[in-house]
Structure formats: C-alpha cells, structure tokens
Amino acid sequence: MGIFEFILMSFLILLAIAVVFVRDLLAATVVFLVYSLIMAIVFTQLKAPDVALTEAAVGAGITTLLFIVTIAKTTRREEDD
Amino acid sequence: MMTTVVIQTIARVVVPFLQLFGLYIIVHGPVSPGGGFQGGVIVGASMILLALSYDLSSAETKVSHKVRIAMDSTGALLFAGMGLLCLLVGGVFLEYGIIPLPMAPAEVRGLMILLVGVAIGIHIMALAASLFLHLAEEHDT
Numbered sequence: 001m002g003i004f005e006f007i008l009m010s011f012l013i014l015l016a017i018a019v020v021f022v023r024d025l026l027a028a029t030v031v032f033l034v035y036s037l038i039m040a041i042v043f044t045q046l047k048a049p050d051v052a053l054t055e056a057a058v059g060a061g062i063t064t065l066l067f068i069v070t071i072a073k074t075t076r077r078e079e080d081d
Numbered sequence: 082m083m084t085t086v087v088i089q090t091i092a093r094v095v096v097p098f099l100q101l102f103g104l105y106i107i108v109h110g111p112v113s114p115g116g117g118f119q120g121g122v123i124v125g126a127s128m129i130l131l132a133l134s135y136d137l138s139s140a141e142t143k144v145s146h147k148v149r150i151a152m153d154s155t156g157a158l159l160f161a162g163m164g165l166l167c168l169l170v171g172g173v174f175l176e177y178g179i180i181p182l183p184m185a186p187a188e189v190r191g192l193m194i195l196l197v198g199v200a201i202g203i204h205i206m207a208l209a210a211s212l213f214l215h216l217a218e219e220h221d222t
Contacts, residue, residue: 050114052114069217
C-alpha cells in the first residue's frame with residue numbers, strides 16, 4: 001500500500017467518525033459529501049471507474065441535495081436529549 | 082430560496098454542458114465507463130441545478146410533472162419492451178443475440194446494449210429530477 005492510499009484511507013476513517021459526532025446537521029452533510037468524493041477517488045484507485053462515476057454523481061450530488069432540502073424543511077441543529 | 086444574478090448566469094452557462102456531458106456518458110456506455118444510470122443522474126442533476134438557481138416554478142415549467150411522468154414511464158416501458166422482444170423471437174429475457182437483424186450477432190448485441198442504456202437514461206433523468214422537485218415543493222400543512 002502506497003503513501004497515497006494510506007492518506008486516503010486514514011482520511012476516510014477520520015471523516016466517517018466525524019460525520020457521526022458533528023452536531024450541526026448541515027456540517028455533517030458537507031462532511032458526508034467529502035466522504036463520498038474521497039470514496040470516488042478510492043474506487044478509481046481500485047480500477048473501478050464505473051462505480052466511481054456513480055459514487056460521484058449519486059453520493060456527492062443527489063444525496064447531498066436531498067439531505068440539504070430535508071434540513072431546510074426541518075431544523076438544522078440536532079436537539080439534545 | 083435566495084438566488085443572485087451571478088448564480089443564475091453561471092447556471093445558465095453550465096447547464097447545457099452538463100446535459101451534453103450526461104448524454105455523452107449515456108451514448109458511450111458500451112465502450113467506456115458510465116452508462117444509462119450515471120448519465121441519467123448527471124442530466125437529472127442539471128435539472129436540479131436549474132431548480133436551485135432559479136426557483137421551483139420555473140424548473141416546473143421547463144420539465145413539468147406530466148413530462149417527467151411520461152419520460153419515466155417511457156424509459157421503463159422501452160427497457161421492458163426490449164427484454165420482451167427477445168422473448169417474442171424465441172430467446173430468454175434480454176438475450177440480444179437472437180434478434181433477427183441483418184447484422185452480425187455481436188453488432189446486434191452492441192446496438193441493443195446502447196438502446197437499453199438510452200432507455201435507462203431517460204428513466205433515471207426523470208426520476209432524479211422528480212426526487213428533488215417533489216421533496217422541495219411547498220406543501221400546505
């Protein structure tokens with residue numbers, strides 16, 4: 001495993017942990033968007049450009065937009081219980 | 082939703098290129114990465130960009146609910162129809178090579194894969210736009 005893959009994978013794990021712990025839902029959506037983009041780069045590294053294209057279009061594009069619309073319709077802050 | 086002249090101008094410039102790129106990905110599906118689904122999502126995303134940069138009603142006039150339903154059904158019916166066509170000429174579902182056209186079986190297969198990709202593209206581009214527009218439209222609660 002090269003240094004580039006190592007950086008990508010550790011960044012991926014970091015983002016996956018961060019998206020759970022961020023309280024601001026809009027920030028969590030943006031972190032998830034970055035996660036999808038890194039995932040797309042990982043898929044191209046694994047020689048699966050088809051999956052990478054789908055991940056970039058659906059994971060980063062459509063899913064993020066749907067999350068943002070849902071946040072706009074509800075509340076932005078996660079409530080403390 | 083709040084928009085400015087800058088956003089609207091950029092969207093107006095970007096949308097045709099985005100749609101051309103989506104169509105390129107659909108049509109080059111058999112020979113390069115991508116295909117009906119990926120290209121359809123990109124064309125659908127261009128419609129979402131229109132709805133975001135202008136407002137929902139202007140996007141609704143460009144691709145109205147009826148047009149989207151028609152595209153959605155057309156894509157699904159074309160896909161099912163091409164599968165059933167293979168059944169009619171005596172093969173199994175989506176067995177392209179058996180269709181009697183004056184071409185080599187490999188060429189028939191290539192052509193049918195392209196046509197099925199276009200059908201999936203039409204279906205998905207209406208679906209992706211519908212997902213966003215139906216979620217974002219104002220409901221009277």
